[in-house]
Amino acid sequence: MSDLPRNQHIAASGVIAAVGITLAYVSFTQEPAGAFVFPRLIATVFAVLAIWTFVKALLGRTRVGHGLSGQEMRNLLPGLTVTLIYAFWAAKELGFYTATTIAFFLLLTLYDPASHTSGKTWIKRVMITAGFMAVMYGLFALLLNVFTPREIFS
Amino acid sequence: MEFLFYLGDVFTPVNFGLLLLGTIGGLILGATPGLSPTMTVALMIPFTFKLEPQQGLILLGAAYTSTVAGGAVSAILLKIPGAPANIATTLDGHTMAQNGQGAKALQLSFIASAIGGLFGVFLLIFLTPVLATWALAFGPSELFWLAILGVTVIGTLDSSSVVKGLLSGCIGLWLATIGFDDIMGAQRFIFHPVLGGGINVIPALIGLFAIPQVITMFAKGRANVDAEIILVQRHPIGAAFREVFKRKRALAIGTAVGSIIGLIPGVGGQIAGLVAYDQSKKMSLESEKFGTGHPEGVIAAESANNAMVGPSLVPLLTLSIPGSPTAAVLLGGLLIHGIFPGPGLFTQYPQVVWPFINSMLIGQILMAVFGLLIAGWAANVARVPQAIMAAVVLGLAVFGSYSVQNSIGDVYVMASLGLGMYFLERFGFSAAPLVLGLILGPIAEANFMQGTMIANATVGQATYFFTGGLNWLLIIIVVTSIGYSIWMELRQRRYTTKEDAQA
Numbered sequence: 119m120s121d122l123p124r125n126q127h128i129a130a131s132g133v134i135a136a137v138g139i140t141l142a143y144v145s146f147t148q149e150p151a152g153a154f155v156f157p158r159l160i161a162t163v164f165a166v167l168a169i170w171t172f173v174k175a176l177l178g179r180t181r182v183g184h185g186l187s188g189q190e191m192r193n194l195l196p197g198l199t200v201t202l203i204y205a206f207w208a209a210k211e212l213g214f215y216t217a218t219t220i221a222f223f224l225l226l227t228l229y230d231p232a233s234h235t236s237g238k239t240w241i242k243r244v245m246i247t248a249g250f251m252a253v254m255y256g257l258f259a260l261l262l263n264v265f266t267p268r269e270i271f272s
Numbered sequence: 273m274e275f276l277f278y279l280g281d282v283f284t285p286v287n288f289g290l291l292l293l294g295t296i297g298g299l300i301l302g303a304t305p306g307l308s309p310t311m312t313v314a315l316m317i318p319f320t321f322k323l324e325p326q327q328g329l330i331l332l333g334a335a336y337t338s339t340v341a342g343g344a345v346s347a348i349l350l351k352i353p354g355a356p357a358n359i360a361t362t363l364d365g366h367t368m369a370q371n372g373q374g375a376k377a378l379q380l381s382f383i384a385s386a387i388g389g390l391f392g393v394f395l396l397i398f399l400t401p402v403l404a405t406w407a408l409a410f411g412p413s414e415l416f417w418l419a420i421l422g423v424t425v426i427g428t429l430d431s432s433s434v435v436k437g438l439l440s441g442c443i444g445l446w447l448a449t450i451g452f453d454d455i456m457g458a459q460r461f462i463f464h465p466v467l468g469g470g471i472n473v474i475p476a477l478i479g480l481f482a483i484p485q486v487i488t489m490f491a492k493g494r495a496n497v498d499a500e501i502i503l504v505q506r507h508p509i510g511a512a513f514r515e516v517f518k519r520k521r522a523l524a525i526g527t528a529v530g531s532i533i534g535l536i537p538g539v540g541g542q543i544a545g546l547v548a549y550d551q552s553k554k555m556s557l558e559s560e561k562f563g564t565g566h567p568e569g570v571i572a573a574e575s576a577n578n579a580m581v582g583p584s585l586v587p588l589l590t591l592s593i594p595g596s597p598t599a600a601v602l603l604g605g606l607l608i609h610g611i612f613p614g615p616g617l618f619t620q621y622p623q624v625v626w627p628f629i630n631s632m633l634i635g636q637i638l639m640a641v642f643g644l645l646i647a648g649w650a651a652n653v654a655r656v657p658q659a660i661m662a663a664v665v666l667g668l669a670v671f672g673s674y675s676v677q678n679s680i681g682d683v684y685v686m687a688s689l690g691l692g693m694y695f696l697e698r699f700g701f702s703a704a705p706l707v708l709g710l711i712l713g714p715i716a717e718a719n720f721m722q723g724t725m726i727a728n729a730t731v732g733q734a735t736y737f738f739t740g741g742l743n744w745l746l747i748i749i750v751v752t753s754i755g756y757s758i759w760m761e762l763r764q765r766r767y768t769t770k771e772d773a774q775a
Contacts, residue, residue, distance in 0.1 A: 130695070131699070150456050159720075160445045160446050167438055174435075180700075183700030184698065193491050194491040205683055209680065225663040226659050229659035250663070250664060257319070262675060265678055
């Protein structure tokens with residue numbers, strides 16, 4: 119058994135087993151049946167393997183996977199929040215370049231080990247963000263002609 | 273010798289410029305710990321949309337080759353392998369650098385990489401057309417089993433748990449069924465409107481390989497990069513060449529092991545490097561020197577991990593079965609240009625495939641030349657704070673996945689899959705079989721359905737799918753790979769239990 123608390127494995131494999139069972143149910147009940155022949159095959163194997171994994175977790179016999187420690191969760195939570203807001207809301211609502219600038223700067227601020235009290239550090243962060251955005255604009259807007267959602271400032 | 277006819281195509285200004293760009297960029301990115309060759313190639317795909325298929329593949333192929341070799345820079349100078357393929361290089365390479373032989377270790381590594389890589393690409397050149405002709409014998413049932421073989425071999429050999437590896441493959445196969453069914457036109461598993469058109473492979477690849485790396489960097493918190501770069505002293509290049517050819521046994525073992533392992537789907541560069549290192553040590557007259565900064569250790573490991581690059585593309589180009597996660601990403605690069613690899617590739621698209629293979633040949637030489645020139649400088653990339661790396665990769669992932677179809681839905685798919693993959697990885701699941709399932713799913717389903725229709729009209733399903741020499745050969749390989757992996761897992765568990773008891 120890995121050093122991970124058993125309940126983390128149970129929870130994770132339980133979710134996967136639930137997904138497997140749901141997919142198997144959907145595959146066997148949806149019409150037209152002909153369109154679900156291959157998905158049924160996959161969903162059956164999926165469900166069997168997922169239940170096997172769940173039972174092993176319940177019995178405490180899971181040997182692979184380290185899960186997440188409390189410290190890791192605390193570390194990744196701010197970055198994950200910024201990522202989710204950026205990808206699922208800000209990119210579309212604020213525009214790609216505005217949202218990326220804000221997300222990039224926030225992530226630098228959150229995870230840069232340099233001191234937050236030094237003025238030099240802040241100037242450096244602004245410069246890096248500006249440099250990155252210039253490269254992204256050059257690559258995607260000018261070189262690849264990618265039309266991104268309308269910016270709030272445009 | 274058809275490849276010679278297309279050799280000139282590599283030297284057109286645009287193609288050669290892209291080859292240089294891919295090689296130099298790949299070397300720098302390869303030297304960056306945390307940026308794997310697969311992720312680098314996946315992030316580069318969006319930049320190939322505007323290019324001709326031939327040009328796009330040259331860029332991706334050059335990046336693939338040089339990121340594997342570039343990983344040796346940080347392995348030698350920082351003791352941090354740039355990619356899993358360079359793990360074996362750290363064993364003697366870093367000790368050489370600590371002993372003041374950093375430049376020599378880098379030179380040996382790039383020369384050995386180029387020689388191993390050239391041999392691997394020649395194998396690709398001469399083996400692929402032969403296998404492509406042989407592959408014409410494959411019907412729907414054989415292609416179905418071949419796709420299943422691709423998923424199960426990677427699922428079992430690439431994962432630390434057979435069940436979780438196979439489960440990852442199933443998740444990938446299921447993801448591939450999302451969207452409209454091609455034959456009946458029915459909706460399948462469309463839980464959200466953005467899934468209406470199915471899951472686009474490129475955003476999925478970017479999410480599955482890039483986002484877990486980004487979150488892993490977040491999980492480390494505000495950590496300082498405390499890697500100390502060893503200064504590189506000058507070393508005559510001629511002496512390095514003489515040293516490599518003096519150690520021909522290590523070079524031959526590394527090249528042979530890498531080439532053979534490259535041909536086996538699912539067994540990546542990491543295994544190639546470690547097996548070559550181990551075999552070279554066993555067969556060396558100076559085996560006691562291994563681990564103390566012995567040049568043979570570097571030569572064997574680096575020649576092996578680059579020798580596997582060419583052969584890893586053989587199953588992809590002949591049978592549409594990617595032999596490695598990076599080959600799967602390259603398949604994505606082919607598909608976006610409307611090119612389906614397989615037996616007909618060399619007759620339908622010789623103007624694309626031969627310049628691509630030739631560019632890998634020339635790329636090996638360029639990689640060695642530029643590697644030797646920029647190695648010391650490239651190591652500084654490893655000092656870039658993780659915060660910047662994470663933010664840059666995230667930005668590229670969002671823009672890259674959006675640019676595939678100018679669709680915000682692709683960004684949602686990329687982010688969701690990436691997030692899910694991070695948590696799956698923490699619980700022992702692996703991205704490689706999932707990606708293979710996603711890519712091979714449509715091939716498996718199309719051939720399964722086609723085979724079922726033929727079977728229903730002729731001999732029946734069981735007879736159609738379970739008879740015939742080729743079907744049985746493929747089924748036996750599938751069962752053997754699963755059985756072998758279970759046996760290895762049980763054996764390892766027995767040893768672990770015994771050690772625990774003794775402790």
